[in-house]
Amino acid sequence: MLQDFRSPFDATVVKLLKKAGAQISGKTNCDEFGMGSLNIHSLHGPVINPFRVDSRRAAGGSSGGSSAAVAAGLCDAALGTDTGGSIRLPASYCGVVGLKPSYGLVSRYGVVSYADSLDTVGVLAQDVERVEKVFECINKRDCNDPTSVDERLREKAHLLATKSIQRWSGESLKGLRIGIPQEYFPSELTSSSYHILASIRHLLSQLHSLGASIVPVSLPSTAYALSAYYVIASAEGSSCLSRYDGIQYGLRVPPSPESNFTSTSRTYSPSRSQGFGREVRKRILLGTYALSADAFDNYFLQAQRVRKMVRDDFDHVFSIPNVLYSKLSFEEKDANDHGEDGVDILIHPSAIRTAPRLDDVLDVSCDRDTLQDYVQDVLTVPASLSGLPAMSVPMRPDAGLNQPRDNQQSDENWPIGVSIVGQWGTDELVLKVGRVIERLSRR
Amino acid sequence: MSRWLVDGWQVVIGIETHVQIKSSQKLFSRALTSALNHPPNTRYNAFDAAFPGTLPRLNRKCLDLALRAALALDCSVNQRSSFDRKHYFYSDQPAGYQITQHYSPFAVNGRFTSANIGFPIRIKQIQLEQDTAKSITDTRTRTALIDLNRAGTGLLEIVTEPDFRTSEQAAEYVRSLQELLRALGVSDGNMEAGSLRCDVNVSINRPGEPPGTRCEVKNINSVKFMVAAIEYEIRRQQSILETPGPTQRVSQETRRFDPDSWRTIKMRSKEDAPDYRYMPDPNLGVLVFSEKHIEAVRRTMPPLPASTRLRLLRTYSSSGVTENNIDVLMNLDAVRDITYDGATDSAIGAVAYFELCAEGRDPKSVMNWIIHNFLGQLSALGKPFSSEYITVAQMGQLLDLIITKQMTRPSAKLLLKQMLVSPSDLAVKQLAENMDLLSLADEHSTRSSGDDDSLRDVCKRSIEALPAEIAAIRAGKEKAINKVIGWIMRQTKGKADVDRAKDILKELLHQ
Helix, strand or coil: CCCCCCCCCCCHHHHHHHHCCCCCCCCCCCCHHHCCCCCCCCCCCCCECHHHHHHCEECCCCCHHHHHHHHCCCCCEEEEEECCCCCHHHHHHHCCEEEECCCCCCCCCCCCCCCCCCCEEEEEECCHHHHHHHHHHHCCCCCCCCCCCCHHHHHHHHHHHHHHHHCCCCCCCCCCEEEEEHHHCCHHHHHHCHHHHHHHHHHHHHHHHCCCEEEEECCCCHHHHHHHHHHHHHHHHHHHHHHCCCCCCCCCCCCCCCCCCCCHHHHHHHHHHHHCCHHHHHHHHHHHHHHCCCCCHHHHHHHHHHHHHHHHHHHHHECCCCCCCCCCCHHHHHCCCCCCCCECEEEEECCCCCCCEHHHHHCCCCCCCCHHHHHHHHHCHHHHHHCCCEEEEEECCCCCCCCCCCCCCCHHHCCEEEEEEECCCCHHHHHHHHHHHHHHHHC | CHHHCECCEEEEEEEEEEEECCCCECCCCCCECCCCCCCCCCCCCCCCCCCCCCCCCCCHHHHHHHHHHHHHCCCEECCEEECEEEECCCCCCCCCEEEECCCCCCEEEEEECCCCCCCCEEEEEEEEEECCCEEEEECCCCEEEEEHHHCCCEEEEEEECCCECCHHHHHHHHHHHHHHHHHHCCCCCCCCCCCEEEEEEEEEECCCCCCCCCEEEEEECCHHHHHHHHHHHHHHHHHHHCCCCCCCCCCCEEEEEECCCCEEEEEEEHHHCCCCCCEECCCCCEEECCHHHHHHHHHHCCCCHHHHHHHHHHHHHHHCCCHHHHHHHHHHHHCCCCCHHHCCCCCCCHHHHHHHHHCCCCHHHHHHHHHHHHHHHHHHHCCCCCCCCCCHHHHHHHHHHHHCCCCCHHHHHHHHHHHHHCCCCCCHHHHHHHCCCCCECCCCCCCCHHHHHHHHHHHHHHHHHCHHHHHHHHCCCCCHHHHHHHHHHHHCCCCECHHHHHHHHHHHHCC
């Protein structure tokens, strides 16, 4: 649809980077309109994971191109958009750092909208330091983005994050409370990807030995999050993509001469049918249905209720309050009842598996269970629904395993990531813990 | 209300008005709003054209004007309201959806009272929404031309309850609403220019029975057409329901008014009505109106026409100013172009002009002068009312010259015409002197006695010039003096003081 389209204006984040002296070296491949978890739904072909090119495995998506570019050393850092895990999943598959900031911190002005309430601009790089540097440059309020959070709230969250960091800075992590959400270790993980479990166990014991408290927590609504996410994302996606009709810009396929010119749908549908890929068409149809009068209450509204439940789950386990919703003042929150029991951040595996083989996922025959593609997002969507900062940092794949790293075809050698999730606005806390984990993973 | 029945049918009418907000920028984009004379596709930006990556940016000035309308219509303002997307594909909707307030409009439960309707009209709700682009179809070439100038302009949709019972009431409502909106600075409310558009819902029922099926007539752009559309609908529905045989039903339809055939034509039926898939707009969140904000707007609102009318009557009717006089001035103000964003106008209106001129003078004379002479001259010159041609100060000087009899009325009229045709900064008295329009003074003024002499001279000459008339006067025919006075006035080019001339004549004739 936008193959030959050149935007007349720069996105705010691009302007900020250019102003700070960054060199924009190119644009990367992605799943069309951000719809996909494997970067296989693209006019330019699938992205091949650079970890071992011959293996022909997926890079993850939708920001697979950015993740691969960074992993292959083609650039220092790359921007991506994360709607349901589109930065964190490819970061995990390619073995790089991928940050999805808190929703509302980085301007979305200039970002081609997929789902306005979920889209978040984020950063990929080979280490946390570089991610942090780029993030600092683009983490600015923008009046052109109505969802850009004001200075007052950013400052409030910043103070809370600082308070938490001050409790444990230095070599020792004493005072840092790390929550392990039990719902993020689904059966798929423990059976087929036990090495991921082993790695994360190893990491947690390292953190524990440095003085951090490892606290099991529960986020009961997690099971419903994936469905709610896809209803909301598809619904908003169908809305945001209504503008692509080929009239003001974009692909225009004229209707056949015999067709009824007075019907708008006859005029628009050739452009839209041809201009959108299969995955995009699928999501638009599903999203349109979810918003239809018949389905609205049962699907869209219900999904919004689940979304609120997911957000509440997080607010219950964090010791830091959510400044966007909390009515309590800063001082009152100190005496909060679960301040003692709450955790500062959460840690969980970024994905339930390593990068899949492209041959397996590109099979378009009816035999393939495409539902599995969507299940990959199960660990990443809750943070998206709640707008929380989340970063995937690579773990050592063989950490905790007793076997040597000799079988190149084995899934066990492929990159895996661990996700760090913080309360809204505490991105610096997430980044700081990320640095610690990065250091530990390199030992 | 049996007096409003049409052939035994009760008519039920509801009106939805779309009013363009007179803001300099659009509702969610910073592009400038447009007027009819702007060339197509010159007043829009990337957001209005729905380019990828653009986001809405709420224009706060539209909110203030929206609040003025809500308060003037006696509505409850919802402190929290929200925006929704109304999805449909059409060439005048670049984004494929309109941002409107479906689930939660910002103002509800108002009331509009107009003396000419006689009972209050309930306002169901007022909502903020975007206007569409303009689509012009050329059936010959089978192409549609799109003009984005209008796309995204702020609209107020004002929805009434179906309280109207006659087309006259509906027409009166629209006219009064136009006057109100202009007085508030909210909108030009000009139907021909498209800044005010109406949809009417009409149904008929037998008195005592529940309301009938309503049909909607969309996009009516003149009061005349609205009345015609309502009348046509009444007859059309009547003929369906009065068809002999098994009971026919009026089907629920959306229709449009065709000015060429003077009737309504079906656009679509209820079954074809689209599902708009309303979805809360995730970019815009909750619209909050604080008590403070509402009070601030209430305090700084311009006065409503009804209260202005009352105040003028109370202040000036004792001096003889009539309701008619007041209406003339208020009607002038009602058609004035208003400023953008509710800013105070640097030019003043007819009512303000009158009031300033009337300060320290007899209001009735000032009113008469303004209406009969000033407005009359403007109309002869083809100029609309404006306070900028002759300032209040200048007009005041002119009025004072008349009051102190330094100038006769006929002279003043000439001077007024001159001032309009070639405006000048000179003091009015100086101007009058230059044009030799000042009166021939009488012996009581401080002017040189030479002037009185000249008047005397003219009177003496008149006696010689008109022997027949003089003889008639001497014979007792009092009226004949008017002919002589007329001759004197012509001689003096209207500068003679009539009363003084009469006195001098009588004096001369009795010598």
